[in-house]
Amino acid sequence: MKKTSSKIVAKVDSASISHQVAREQAKHTPMSDPTPGFREMKSVVVRFAGDSGDGMQIVGERFTDTSVTIPNSIATFPDYPSEIRAPVGTIGGVSAFQVHFGSTKVLTSGDAPDALVAMNPAALAVHLPDLVTGGLLVVNTAAFTEDNLKMAGFTSNPLDDPSLAEKYILIALDITGLALDALKESTLTNREKLRCKNFLALGFMYWVYSRPIEPTLDYITAKWEKKLPALAAANIAVVKAGYFVGETSELTIERYRVARADVAPGIYRKISGNEATALGLIAASQRCGRPLLFSGYPITPATSVLEALAGYKHFGVTTVQAEDEIAAIGVALGGSYAGKLGATATSGPGMCLKSEFMGLAVTTELPLVIINVQRGGPSTGLPTKTEQSDLLQALYGRHGESPLPVIAANSPSDCFSAAFEAARIAIQYSTPVILLTDGYLANGSEPWLVPDEATLPDISKPFADESLPYVAFARDPQTLARTHAIPGQPGLEHRIGGIEKNEKGAISYDPEVHSLMTRLRAAKVAGIANSLPPLEVNGDRSGKLLVLGWGGTHGAITSAVTALRSEGHAVSSTTLRHLNPLPADLGALIQGFEQVLIPELNNGQLSIIIRAKYLVDTLSMGKIKGQPFKISEIRERILELLNA
Amino acid sequence: MATATPNLPAVPELSRKDFVPSNEVRWCPGCGDYAILNSLQRAFPELGVPRENFVLVSGIGCSSRFPFYMNTYGFHTIHGRAPSVATGVKVANPDLSVWIITGDGDGLSIGGNHLLHLLRRNINVNVLLFNNRIYGLTKGQYSPTSPVGTKTKTSPTGSLENPLNPALFALGAEATFVARTLDTNPKHMVETFKAAHAHQGISFVEIFQNCVIFNDSTWDSIYGKDNRDEQMLFLETGKxxxxxxxxxxxxxxxxxxxxxxxxxxxxxxxxxxHQPGQTSPLYSHLLATMGQPDFPTPMGVIRQIEKPTYETLVHEQIAQATAKRGPGTWQELLHGNSTWTVA
Structure with a gap:
């Protein structure tokens, strides 16, 4: 392997120095080291980064799929470039995939990478600042050409800077050259061979983290063996070559092991937030007995909900790609009116456009699910980045007194349950419901313990009884939901619309009628609280500090609080699924704590609500950077408060 | 009407009064809308559709109050957006006879985009566009069909905008059925509404309608007693x-x-x-652009061609997917393509 080793620059000395640094990192407590050369880690974050043409997403996906078989607890996040086809080698063209895997419960895609694979200088420039000091840095030296360095904004080759190897465990590999070497016998063109280099990096990382390569070989075989056997053979050869580089080279870096996690037994699949949202809607349509009619307009990061549902026609799903955001909700509302489960999904700016129709849905009291996959705003803002800044819009962003239920999903797989819950409320209470997810949940993915369909409740509600006289706004005494007659039901012909109506459904401008109907609509929504389960609290139900979160910050908050509790700190947390109405037991829970900290990815919107509703002096912790919370950020803030 | 085949439920015989609700009609006395309402109430019983299968969807404006005056299912929605709601209704249940009631402001100004896409999709719904060339409900402002120079409260020295030609707009979107009728000719309206219903696909009907308060006599130069013979050309297929x-x-x-x-x-x-079935757009465009001052205005069915309807294609795709893959199962939905088991 002389030839191979000549392509490797192993910074052995500095690597061992870096390990001293790494050991001092508080984040990962080294476990006992049963095998020399291996270090046991509780959890590791690996980020693959390269040009968008370098195949980083597929490599990240493969690494994830291998890790779930261990099994490890896992969460991932893809970071696509915002430009569709940025020039090769530029900063704008960098694509990355981060995977967080652990032997303990992993709830986020990780604060900062412990290992970074940089396939070119631009990837290094973009992602090196995130790498933890002492972390593993694997670079493809072949890509560090003068042109590429220039495009990445480097005036000199950073690999020549000795401080790089002092700060990180630097593994400088000629990944391209190694891949070409492995493919000497291949019939692929040189261009095709070059495209295989991502699998070499993957093979190498499998070696570093002691992961089996077989699941990837199986994947390659299944994907290409039949149609492109030469490509399958090449990728298999390159994965193996990458693994053997580690095995046979003179690298003396430590390898890592992440033990199997104590994962609940059962059948699992990997799922992203938007996929889970789509499946939750279909499951709800099956359980309410109304086929799904979904209409959407393409908008980042909500589009993949529409895309996913378009593939489920054999579940009776109708999808309509509307001409704009307004039409999309109009089509969904028309579908609901005619007896389907109507739903639409969008992101912030689309919500602005839909707001007039939401008002119509509120006053006509028709079931409708409106999903907002939140992104950074206002206006175009940060279309590919995450934020939770549409909470107040969801609660109040309509003219008139127009309350509607608002719920939020708290993890990628939780989008399934949240979408189901949104549909339950919509059907049972005959009301539009807003479901808030966000870009981080939508694109992130995690293993999902597949539910047994028998655990999904019946959420059906009959349409109006044709044998009785029909009164359009007669209400169920329990839920205050109005009776819904659908076109085609003989004898129940009636008119509804946006103009104020009396309890019989007839147009009325009477001041008392407007007052009564406004209060009835509000009471109906408020009454949903009666159907909610008690809040789940992570920790004690009283004490010094409650960390109150909602939606996608659940993972970071729960991880921070769980760790602090295991260290003996008196802190609890809870995550709100329901933002309107708030759970009936929230007030009492809040009263049990001396302080309430509310971390959210906005300027303190939930904090405003909690202050107004419970007259509590909440401590707001806002972050508006288009990025999710790091566990460490929340941990530090909690410690500050506890130690104050 | 008692001659229905034994296997099919008989459509009960309906008359005009079945479509007249108990509530009071509240348009201004003398409004052209009364005649249109009356004509639609006369046409509906003749269509062989059970009353419960009629759905009227409207936006905002004087004409959009229409659903409240028809004893059918009715949805008075928001300004300009009736086409999207109607699309949802028709796709949800293609058996329904869906009628969009709109006006020149509702349909061509605030709702122009939705109307455009409704027309090009060829959804089998009927659009009745009441064109009075004025905003009536807001008490008299110029509309997208007002002639240049129209003096209103918002255009005291005359409007500057080139007016839209509704039929030409519909033809531009390649609507498969485009017709014109007028509020002073109930017989022609009833025939046109029946033809619109019979057409499988989008049916766009422009109705010249008089606003007695804010734009009185706007169509008199075309359909006034002294002008109508010279200024209108009534189209008859093959004639x-x-x-x-x-x-x-x-x-x-x-x-x-x-x-x-x-x-x-x-x-x-x-x-x-007259050949409304010509697939080439040239003839229908020629008809739609004929009018004052040099030509009579063609009235009746300008274009009628056959094309698959949107909702039919939507449901065909669903049927094809179901035939190919079988009806979806819980197992498939929840498990997807790839799972693993943790023991």
Whole structure:
């Protein structure tokens, strides 16, 4: 392997120095080291980064799929470039995939990478600042050409800077050259061979983290063996070559092991937030007995909900790609009116456009699910980045007194349950419901313990009884939901619309009628609280500090609080699924704590609500950077408060 | 009507009064909308559709109050957006007979985008666009069909905007059925509404309608008693394009340009024959653009061609997917393509 080793620059000395640094990192407590050369880690974050043409997403996906078989607890996040086809080698063209895997419960895609694979200088420039000091840095030296360095904004080759190897465990590999070497016998063109280099990096990382390569070989075989056997053979050869580089080279870096996690037994699949949202809607349509009619307009990061549902026609799903955001909700509302489960999904700016129709849905009291996959705003803002800044819009962003239920999903797989819950409320209470997810949940993915369909409740509600006289706004005494007659039901012909109506459904401008109907609509929504389960609290139900979160910050908050509790700190947390109405037991829970900290990815919107509703002096912790919370950020803030 | 085949439920015989609700109609006395309402109430019982299968969807404006005055299912939605709600209704249940009631402001200004896409999708719904060339409900502002120079409260020195030609707009979107009718001719309205219903696909009907308060007599130069013979040309399929008193005038093509000729002295072969089924758009565009000052305004069905309807194709795709993959199962939904088991 002389030839191979000549392509490797192993910074052995500095690597061992870096390990001293790494050991001092508080984040990962080294476990006992049963095998020399291996270090046991509780959890590791690996980020693959390269040009968008370098195949980083597929490599990240493969690494994830291998890790779930261990099994490890896992969460991932893809970071696509915002430009569709940025020039090769530029900063704008960098694509990355981060995977967080652990032997303990992993709830986020990780604060900062412990290992970074940089396939070119631009990837290094973009992602090196995130790498933890002492972390593993694997670079493809072949890509560090003068042109590429220039495009990445480097005036000199950073690999020549000795401080790089002092700060990180630097593994400088000629990944391209190694891949070409492995493919000497291949019939692929040189261009095709070059495209295989991502699998070499993957093979190498499998070696570093002691992961089996077989699941990837199986994947390659299944994907290409039949149609492109030469490509399958090449990728298999390159994965193996990458693994053997580690095995046979003179690298003396430590390898890592992440033990199997104590994962609940059962059948699992990997799922992203938007996929889970789509499946939750279909499951709800099956359980309410109304086929799904979904209409959407393409908008980042909500589009993949529409895309996913378009593939489920054999579940009776109708999808309509509307001409704009307004039409999309109009089509969904028309579908609901005619007896389907109507739903639409969008992101912030689309919500602005839909707001007039939401008002119509509120006053006509028709079931409708409106999903907002939140992104950074206002206006175009940060279309590919995450934020939770549409909470107040969801609660109040309509003219008139127009309350509607608002719920939020708290993890990628939780989008399934949240979408189901949104549909339950919509059907049972005959009301539009807003479901808030966000870009981080939508694109992130995690293993999902597949539910047994028998655990999904019946959420059906009959349409109006044709044998009785029909009164359009007669209400169920329990839920205050109005009776819904659908076109085609003989004898129940009636008119509804946006103009104020009396309890019989007839147009009325009477001041008392407007007052009564406004209060009835509000009471109906408020009454949903009666159907909610008690809040789940992570920790004690009283004490010094409650960390109150909602939606996608659940993972970071729960991880921070769980760790602090295991260290003996008196802190609890809870995550709100329901933002309107708030759970009936929230007030009492809040009263049990001396302080309430509310971390959210906005300027303190939930904090405003909690202050107004419970007259509590909440401590707001806002972050508006288009990025999710790091566990460490929340941990530090909690410690500050506890130690104050 | 009691002759329905034994296997099918009989459609109960309906009359105009079945479509008249108990509530009071509240348009201004003398409004053209009354005649349109009356004509639709006369047409509906003749369509062979059970009353519960009619759905009227409207936006905002005087005309959009219409659903409240028809004893059918009715949805009075928001300004300009009726086409999207109607699309949802029709896709949800293609058996329904869906009628969009709109006006020149609702349909062509605030709702122009939705109308455009409704037309191009060829959804089997009917659009009745009441064109009074004014905003009536907001008490008299110029609309997208008001002629240049229209003086209103928002255009005290005359409007500057080139008006839209609704039929041409519909043809531009390649609507498969485009017709014109007028509020002063109940017989023509009833026939046009029946033809619209019979057409499988989008049916766009522009109705010249008088606003007695804010734009009175706006159509008199076309359909007024003294002008109507000279200024309107009533289209009949397969018949020559004749108009004028005693049908003495005809339309002939000179190259690609129409010209008015004397019917008696022009060889019959040179006179244009009405062929609404021509798939080429040239003829229908020619008709839609004819009008004052040089030509009579064609009334009736300008275009009618067959194309698959959107909702049919949507449900065909669902049926095909179901035939190919089998009805979806919980196992498939929840497990997807790839799972793993943790023991």
């Amino acid at each position: 020559p394009l004749l108009f004028g008193k005693d049908k003495s005038k005809a339309i002939r093509l000179n190259g690609l340009t129409p010209e008015v000729v004397d019917a008696a002295t022009t060889p019959p072969g040179e006179i244009l024959t």
